[in-house]
Each structure stands twice: as C-alpha cells, then as structure tokens.
Amino acid sequence: MLKKLERMLFGNNQNIKYYTLNGILFTLVTVLSKGYAIKFLDRLGGDDIHYSLFNALPGFIAIFTTIPGILMIQRGKSKRKTLGIFFYISRFMPLLLAAVPFLDKKIQPIVFVLIYGLMNFPESISATSLQDYTGDIFLPHERADALSVRNQMSQIAQLTISILVGFILSLSSVNRTVIIMYQVFIVLSFLIGLKEINYMYKLDPIEKDDIKIRRKVPKLKKSLRAIFSHREYVGFLACSLLFHFGWQMGWPLFNSYQIKYLGANEMWLTIINVLSSLFMVLSFPIWKKIIKKRDYKFTIAFATFGMGLTPILYALSGNLVMLTLMQSATGFFTAGTTVAILGSLLAVCPDEYRTMSVAVHATLTSVTLAIAPLIGTYIQEIIHIQGALYVTSALRLLGSAVFIYRFMRSLKNSHTSKTERKNK
Structure with a gap:
C-alpha cells in the first residue's frame, strides 16, 4: 500500500521522493521553531518596534552573508556536504531562542530579535543553495512536478503540525507554561x-548524456557581469524586487493586525494558518496545471495580482472570524506565487551562472526585506494600520503590473517571431 502511494506521488523518481520528504521535515522544523516565534516574542514583552526588527533584521543579515556563503559552497569539494554544514548550523541556532527566557526580562525581547535575525545567516545560505541545487537534481521539465509535490505535501505537514501545536499551546493560559x-x-x-x-x-545530481553535470566556478566579477548582461534574467529580477518590496512590507502589518488589533491568541493564529495551508494544499495541483498550460510568465502575473489584493482583504476584516474566512484567497494565491517565483527564477538563469544568479536574487530580495518591514511600520504609525495595508496592497499590485507587462511583452515577441518565420 505504501509503495503504491509512493509510486502515485513520486513515480520512479527517487529525487522527487527525497526532495519531498526533505520538504515535509523542513516544514515541521519551521513550524516548531519559528511558526509561533512572533507570539513567543509577544509573550516575552515585544512591541511594534520589535515586530519590525523581527521581520527586517533577517534580510539585513542575509545581504552580507548570502553571496559569500554561496561562493564557499561552490568552491567546496562537495556542494552537498558544504550545504549540509550550513543546514546543521541553521538547525542548531534556534536552541539559542529557547535559552532567551532564562535572561533578564528587560533584555529578553531585543535579544530574541537579535538571535532570530542572526539565524538567517546559515538559513539564507542553505535555503538559497537548495534552490540552486533544485536545478542540479531535476531536469527543466521535471521542476514543476517536483516543486508542486514538495509544496503540496509540505503544506499538508504544516496543516497537521499546526493543528497539533495550536491545540497543545491552547491547553494553558499561564504565560510561563x-x-x-x-x-x-x-x-x-x-x-x-x-x-x-x-x-x-x-x-x-542528474546525469545528462551519461556525463555527471559539473560546473566550473567562475570568478565573482565575471559571474556578475555575465548575469547582469542577460536581459531575461535582469527583467525578471526587476519585477521580482518590486513585488517583493510590497510583499515583505505587509508582514509586520499582518502580525500587528492579527495580534494587537484583533487580539489573536495561539489558537486563533493556528486556525488562520491552518485554513491558509489547507487552501494552499488544494491549489498546488491547479497551479501546476496552469504552469504547464500557460507557462511561468502568465502564472506569476496572475498569482501576484491575487496577492496584491490580500492586504485589502485584511483591512476589510473587522474581526478574527472574517479574517479567517479570507484565508481561502490568501492561501490560493500564495501557493501560486511560491511555485512560480522559484520556477521562473530557474527558467531565466543563465545555466553556467545559475548558482550566482540565484544568490544575487536572494541577496537583493534580502535588501528589500531589510527595508520594507520598517517602512511598513513607519507608514502604520503615520496613517494607522488600515491605511498602511492599503499602501502595501498598492505596491504589491504595482509589482504584479510589471509582471503582467512582462507577460504581455513576451506574447508580442512570440507573435512577431511567428510572423517573421511565416514570411521567410
């Protein structure tokens, strides 16, 4: 029975199997160590400025660590072993968060935030390297299937563990417990x-023409010059950065709105996360079909437009019940964006410089992550939470608009090419 289920999910591709199992356990680790970190911070006495730093500091750390870390992995004798070292470090560091409650109460919130930010040193390197490694272990036509199965099963895991963790946390109302x-x-x-x-x-890693793929490690300056002269990559990068800015700007606002304005406790956060995860699970197969039928350019334009509406849905939700019901749309479009962003990135990277292309994308989105949450909180202080959510929505929709323009332009270029071929 188990083998039949494996064949149905993974076919005969062992890489998809282990990639998915890795994703499931990654999700369990993330939920247990970070899923309720913002509420943990709240229980330690955190306030709005701590929420902003909580969201912004990881990006600031990643700016200075991702590319050096990627170069270290590239130049190691084994990419897989060096990647594993960073994963081990990233799994150890949350133990430092567990030690924070033993410190003096006055410094607990800021120490918690600082450790949480420093955790992104190994995490940004390992996560970015795993994105690049996805290109090493799957052929282009396999990636949509691999990403869809991994994300779908990971969301099922998130759904299950979130319900369990939320139930356990709701058993006590005593802060210390x-x-x-x-x-x-x-x-x-x-x-x-x-x-x-x-x-x-x-x-x-995959084998192509019976020769194991090995890439030379080009010098940093040569790599950067090559990737920034690749028009397709640069176009995607510009669109992605604009969208990411609006995307990340909303993160502290959502936390603040749920916890401070609507009074969400661990149980409500669990219900919200579970419903969002459920709709992500249900929608991953739909997004896989859309990608295969319409390609990544259409998919990312469509998905990001839906995510642009999410802050508006939050602003219109006057209570936790209404906010929870809105998670159907949030989960659906987040699933599409998650799959389409990575797939689109791998599709436009110059193959010889794929590792550095992924690292540059991660580093620059870390720059937006370091800035956007702080700007979101600043706007919130000036025009209140609802106004800040509307501004965030406008920026996300602007990011989606450039993705839509990119898609329309590709259609026009495709039509022009077909016409030229017919005339010949």
Missing part, C-alpha cells in the same frame, strides 16, 4: 532537523 512549551518545541525541531538533513544528503 506556554513559554516552556515553546522551548520544548524548539528542542524537538532540532531533532527532526537532523533527519531532514539526512534526506537532503540522499538527493543525487
């Missing part, structure tokens, strides 16, 4: 992370 629960979850996430890394080690 809930904090101890958070500490236990973080230790558990470390143990699960060890198995997650084991599955990553089982992923094998």
Whole structure:
C-alpha cells in the first residue's frame, strides 16, 4: 500500500521522493521553531518596534552573508556536504531562542530579535543553495512536478503540525507554561532537523548524456557581469524586487493586525494558518496545471495580482472570524506565487551562472526585506494600520503590473517571431 502511494506521488523518481520528504521535515522544523516565534516574542514583552526588527533584521543579515556563503559552497569539494554544514548550523541556532527566557526580562525581547535575525545567516545560505541545487537534481521539465509535490505535501505537514501545536499551546493560559512549551518545541525541531538533513544528503545530481553535470566556478566579477548582461534574467529580477518590496512590507502589518488589533491568541493564529495551508494544499495541483498550460510568465502575473489584493482583504476584516474566512484567497494565491517565483527564477538563469544568479536574487530580495518591514511600520504609525495595508496592497499590485507587462511583452515577441518565420 505504501509503495503504491509512493509510486502515485513520486513515480520512479527517487529525487522527487527525497526532495519531498526533505520538504515535509523542513516544514515541521519551521513550524516548531519559528511558526509561533512572533507570539513567543509577544509573550516575552515585544512591541511594534520589535515586530519590525523581527521581520527586517533577517534580510539585513542575509545581504552580507548570502553571496559569500554561496561562493564557499561552490568552491567546496562537495556542494552537498558544504550545504549540509550550513543546514546543521541553521538547525542548531534556534536552541539559542529557547535559552532567551532564562535572561533578564528587560533584555529578553531585543535579544530574541537579535538571535532570530542572526539565524538567517546559515538559513539564507542553505535555503538559497537548495534552490540552486533544485536545478542540479531535476531536469527543466521535471521542476514543476517536483516543486508542486514538495509544496503540496509540505503544506499538508504544516496543516497537521499546526493543528497539533495550536491545540497543545491552547491547553494553558499561564504565560510561563506556554513559554516552556515553546522551548520544548524548539528542542524537538532540532531533532527532526537532523533527519531532514539526512534526506537532503540522499538527493543525487542528474546525469545528462551519461556525463555527471559539473560546473566550473567562475570568478565573482565575471559571474556578475555575465548575469547582469542577460536581459531575461535582469527583467525578471526587476519585477521580482518590486513585488517583493510590497510583499515583505505587509508582514509586520499582518502580525500587528492579527495580534494587537484583533487580539489573536495561539489558537486563533493556528486556525488562520491552518485554513491558509489547507487552501494552499488544494491549489498546488491547479497551479501546476496552469504552469504547464500557460507557462511561468502568465502564472506569476496572475498569482501576484491575487496577492496584491490580500492586504485589502485584511483591512476589510473587522474581526478574527472574517479574517479567517479570507484565508481561502490568501492561501490560493500564495501557493501560486511560491511555485512560480522559484520556477521562473530557474527558467531565466543563465545555466553556467545559475548558482550566482540565484544568490544575487536572494541577496537583493534580502535588501528589500531589510527595508520594507520598517517602512511598513513607519507608514502604520503615520496613517494607522488600515491605511498602511492599503499602501502595501498598492505596491504589491504595482509589482504584479510589471509582471503582467512582462507577460504581455513576451506574447508580442512570440507573435512577431511567428510572423517573421511565416514570411521567410
């Protein structure tokens, strides 16, 4: 029975199997160590400025670490082993968060935020490298299937673990008891992370024409010159950065709106996250079909437009029940954006410089991450939370508009090429 289910989900592709299992355990680790981190911070006495730093500091750290880390992985004897070292470090660091409640109460919020930000040093490198490694282990026509299956099964895992964690956290209303629960979850996430890394080690690079793919490691200056002269990549990068700015600007606003304005506790956060995850699970197969039928350019334009409407839906939600019902749309379009962003990035990267192309994209989106949440909070202080959400929506829709323009331009170029071929 189990083997039949494996064949149905993964076919005969062992890489898809281990890639998916790695994704499932990655999700469990993330939920247990970071899923309720913002509420953990709130219980330690965090306020709006801590929420902003919580969202912005990881991006600031990643700006200075992603490209050097990627170069280190590229130049190592084994990309997989060096990648594993960064994963081990990233799984250990949340244990430091679990130690924060033992510190003086006055410094707990800022120390928590600083550790959370520093965690992004190994995480940004390992996550970016795994994105690049996806190109090593799957052929282009396999990537949509691999990304869809991994994301779908990961969301099912998130759904399950979120319900369980939310139920356990709701058993007590005593602040100290809930904090101890958070500490236990973080230790558990470390143990699960060890198995997650084991599955990553089982992923094998593809073989093409019976020759294992090996890339030379070009010099940094040559790599940067090459990728920034690649028009398709630069066009995608510009669109992505504009959209990411609006996307990331809303993160502290959503946290603040849910917790401070609508009074969400752990149980409500669980319900909101579970419903969003459920609709993501249901929609991944739909997005896979859209990608295969209409390609990545159409898909990312459509998905980002839907995400542009999300802050408006938040602003219109006057209570937690209404906000929860809005998660159907949020989950649907987030699923599409998640799959389409990575697939689009891999599709436009110059193959010889793919690792550096992915690293540059990650670094520049980290720049927006370091700035956007702080700007979101600043706007919130000036024009209140609803106004800030509308501004965020406008910026997201502007980002989507450039993706739509990119898609329309590709249609025009395709039509021109067909006409030229007919005339010949």
